[in-house]
Amino acid sequence: SAVISQKPSRDICQRGTSLTIQCQVDSQVTMMFWYRQQPGQSLTLIATANQGSEATYESGFVIDKFPISRPNLTFSTLTVSNMSPEDSSIYLCSVEVYRARDTQYFGPGTRLTVL
């Protein structure tokens, strides 16, 4: 398994600002993913964070709005840019580890409220 931490755990932000969410894993992982869970909704994959290259975004998500970095095998960041109230969600990081490449482990999530 993997122990995943996310910072911040929650935040309240003003519209038009940006927030960067960090995801740290205690071991090297192959894949890192970012999901969004809007209030009362299921999880939707935003993008796959690739180490050393640009992230791969799902339909409906763009790099300008959700820039992602992955500088090494244990860390990634997701930025929510130019926020609006519609961005209020829980953002979750998940990882796939080398020894269990068929299983994803999820972080505790970051609860974002945009006023």
Next chain:
Amino acid sequence: AQSVTQPDIHITVSEGASLELRCNYSYGATPYLFWYVQSPGQGLQLLLKYFSGDTLVQGIKGFEAEFKRSQSSFNLRKPSVHWSDAAEYFCAVGDLYAGGTSYGKLTFGQGTILTVHP
């Protein structure tokens, strides 16, 4: 494109009663299926997964799930529910990614909220 349907948005059971949560999927090939649980304020925890082989899969916390290809279903069961099982349960199907080396692209169902009465 793959999809997952959880027909029951909310289920209430009494403690000690049996439980079955329904999940139907749509996927073009052999599906890789997962059940996750999310407790209030917590991240997702993997309960069990199905890739191949025995269609009855055992998981953690006394849960099991049965894969039925003919019905495109992967229902989650527990013979006796405990109050601590109250949570939201998500079924997911994994899609091939990275040249077939990963099933990391998960598509989730809408979730089923489980309430347990004492």
